[in-house]
Amino acid sequence: xxxxxxxxxxxxxxxxxxxxxxxxxxxxxxxxxxxxxxxxxxxxxxxxxxxxxxxxxxxxxxxxxxxxxxxxxxxxxxxxxxxxxxxxxxxxxxxxxxxxxxxxxxxxxxxxxxxxxxxxxxxxxxxxxxxxxxxxxxxxxxxxxxxxxxxxxxxxxxxxxxxxxxxxxxxxxxxxxxxxxxxxxxxxxxxxxxxxxxxxxxxxxxxxxxxxxxxxxxxxxxxxxxxxxxxxxxxxxxxxxxxxxxxxxxxxxxxxxxxxxxxxxxxxxxxxxxxxxxxxxx
Amino acid sequence: xxxxxxxxxxxxxxxxxxxxxxxxxxxxxxxxxxxxxxxxxxxxxxxxxxxxxxxxxxxxxxxxxxxxxxxxxxxxxxxxxxxxxxxxxxxxxxxxxxxxxxxxxxxxxxxxxxxxxxxxxxxxxxxxxxxxxxxxxxxxxxxxxxxxxxxxxxxxxxxxxxxxxxxxxxxxxxxxxxxxxxxxxxxxxxxxxxxxxxxxxxxxxxxxxxxxxxxxxxxxxxxxxxxxxxxxxxxxxxxxxxxxxxxxxxxxxxxxxxxxxxxxxxxxxxxxxxxxxxxxxxxxxxxxxxxxxxxxxxxxxxxxxxxxxxxxx
Numbered sequence: 134x135x136x137x138x139x140x141x142x143x144x145x146x147x148x149x150x151x152x153x154x155x156x157x158x159x160x161x162x163x164x165x166x167x168x169x170x171x172x173x174x175x176x177x178x179x180x181x182x183x184x185x186x187x188x189x190x191x192x193x194x195x196x197x198x199x200x201x202x203x204x205x206x207x208x209x210x211x212x213x214x215x216x217x218x219x220x221x222x223x224x225x226x227x228x229x230x231x232x233x234x235x236x237x238x239x240x241x242x243x244x245x246x247x248x249x250x251x252x253x254x255x256x257x258x259x260x261x262x263x264x265x266x267x268x269x270x271x272x273x274x275x276x277x278x279x280x281x282x283x284x285x286x287x288x289x290x291x292x293x294x295x296x297x298x299x300x301x302x303x304x305x306x307x308x309x310x311x312x313x314x315x316x317x318x319x320x321x322x323x324x325x326x327x328x329x330x331x332x333x334x335x336x337x338x339x340x341x342x343x344x345x346x347x348x349x350x351x352x353x354x355x356x357x358x359x360x361x362x363x364x365x366x367x368x369x370x371x372x373x374x375x376x377x378x379x380x381x382x383x384x385x386x387x388x389x390x391x392x393x394x395x396x397x398x399x400x401x402x403x404x405x406x407x408x409x410x411x412x413x414x415x
Numbered sequence: 416x417x418x419x420x421x422x423x424x425x426x427x428x429x430x431x432x433x434x435x436x437x438x439x440x441x442x443x444x445x446x447x448x449x450x451x452x453x454x455x456x457x458x459x460x461x462x463x464x465x466x467x468x469x470x471x472x473x474x475x476x477x478x479x480x481x482x483x484x485x486x487x488x489x490x491x492x493x494x495x496x497x498x499x500x501x502x503x504x505x506x507x508x509x510x511x512x513x514x515x516x517x518x519x520x521x522x523x524x525x526x527x528x529x530x531x532x533x534x535x536x537x538x539x540x541x542x543x544x545x546x547x548x549x550x551x552x553x554x555x556x557x558x559x560x561x562x563x564x565x566x567x568x569x570x571x572x573x574x575x576x577x578x579x580x581x582x583x584x585x586x587x588x589x590x591x592x593x594x595x596x597x598x599x600x601x602x603x604x605x606x607x608x609x610x611x612x613x614x615x616x617x618x619x620x621x622x623x624x625x626x627x628x629x630x631x632x633x634x635x636x637x638x639x640x641x642x643x644x645x646x647x648x649x650x651x652x653x654x655x656x657x658x659x660x661x662x663x664x665x666x667x668x669x670x671x672x673x674x675x676x677x678x679x680x681x682x683x684x685x686x687x688x689x690x691x692x693x694x695x696x697x698x699x700x701x702x703x704x705x706x707x708x709x710x711x712x713x714x715x716x717x718x719x720x721x722x723x724x725x726x727x728x
Contacts, residue, residue, distance in 0.1 A: 156542040264434065264700070264703070265669075265704075268669070268684075268700055268703050271696075272438070272441045272700050275442070275687065275692075276442055276693070277691075348556035352559075356559060356666070359558075359560045360685055360688070361688075382572075390564060390565065393561040396557075397565065400556035400558065403556065404552045405549060408549065
């Protein structure tokens with residue numbers, strides 16, 4: 134945009150920029166710490182967790198038998214915290230994986246097949262965008278479709294429009310096209326050029342995009358669980374625990390705030406690190 | 416311009432049709448028997464059959480859809496299974512609360528996003544810019560209900576400044592400003608990041624653009640340069656983003672109303688889902704989807720008006 138000789142002067146003085154770098158490193162460290170706590174709980178937690186069988190005295194304070202006390206149903210709070218992260222992490226990973234596995238080929242074919250296919254597919258996908266994501270999950274729950282499979286399917290489904298658009302955009306990027314034209318001219322079959330090769334080139338930006346969707350998916354899944362429209366109430370999951378213990382918020386806030394805090398740390402940590410990653414790439 | 420607007424309105428109408436088909440498919444067409452779910456495991460076969468007939472589930476899908484769509488055209492969304500009242504009446508009562516909440520959220524959100532985006536955008540890479548971006552990113556990432564609980568714990572339980580719930584209010588009666596502070600704060604914090612970021616990018620671009628640099632060289636007051644030239648450049652591309660925040664705002668309304676027991680359409684929807692009140696669920700789903708379609712339409716028309724080449728039709 135800027136013509137020769139009219140280059141804008143740097144807006145920020147050098148010292149401020151250096152202070153900016155320090156702030157950035159601090160934020161990155163904060164992100165790592167915030168993400169590590171819930172992630173460790175989710176991965177290692179279940180192996181260390183005490184039993185979460187119901188039947189103890191509800192809402193007990195911390196003591197020798199229950200280190201963090203008990204929740205509404207008399208279940209051990211520490212056990213709930215250590216076991217409740219596995220569902221969030223696994224379901225998020227499963228839903229994202231499914232969404233990208235389906236959307237990648239659609240995006241690539243759409244990009245390869247010209248204007249008409251493109252207009253129709255994107256138009257259809259845009260209709261999906263008109264339905265707020267949480268609404269889709271809740272409508273499914275209202276009609277009795279609330280197993281893990283439905284949950285993963287629905288969450289993956291509402292990601293589709295965004296991901297297809299992204300893959301299509303990346304596949305049409307000029308650098309990508311120029312290299313592939315050469316391949317086409319040497320007589321490679323179209324699927325090899327347009328699907329396999331383009332796919333390989335599109336993969337890095339797609340993986341970056343997937344990381345930006347993590348906290349959104351965690352938020353969607355946990356909101357559905359919190360509203361009683363996600364997992365079965367018997368499943369041990371941070372958001373389900375929050376929902377079940379809402380009535381105890383005034384009596385023993387820790388029962389609600391600790392699982393909610395772990396979810397907050399998971400989402401906040403992910404986003405701080407993703408932001409850092411995006412900035413390093415640009 | 417007029418033809419373009421016409422085409423865009425046509426697309427919106429098609430979207431409306433597609434969305435109502437989508438809602439119908441979601442609620443009745445997917446595998447699983449709704450009547451059994453509504454009545455629960457203790458229902459007798461007779462009860463299930465009666466409800467199935469009442470919901471029209473014993474008739475062919477095509478006939479059912481035409482019936483439902485016909486009702487829609489007359490503004491008839493059926494009657495609630497729980498209260499026996501027409502769904503439309505139920506919605507009308509609750510709409511005022513949600514509209515109030517949404518308007519307040521937008522009134523706080525837009526100036527705040529523009530101010531923060533503009534401040535950060537004029538100092539890209541500085542500590543202030545990074546902290547603004549990081550804070551709003553974190554606020555956006557955190558699930559509404561979790562953030563809500565933390566705020567309730569702090570401001571209602573610990574400090575006692577604000578009420579923790581709006582339970583007991585009906586419509587707008589009994590609702591106080593204090594009750595709305597936390598819900599609006601949560602809605603805003605969740606949407607602030609994307610909008611502020613978009614404004615920031617626009618401001619960064621315009622602030623270093625040739626014509627603005629030239630205006631500075633001419634000796635125009637910095638204030639005039641920023642307010643007259645930099646700011647508009649940052650705000651125009653954000654109109655589209657503003658429309659996209661509506662999806663988030665609607666999702667947020669569902670959670671926030673449920674959390675604070677605000678009697679709006681969000682909590683109405685959650686209640687209907689929990690009591691399996693199918694006609695009400697359908698009605699609300701349609702209302703939410705319709706809002707998104709209309710807001711997107713308006714955003715497209717507005718940004719086409721502001722920058723005619725911005726919209727690809």
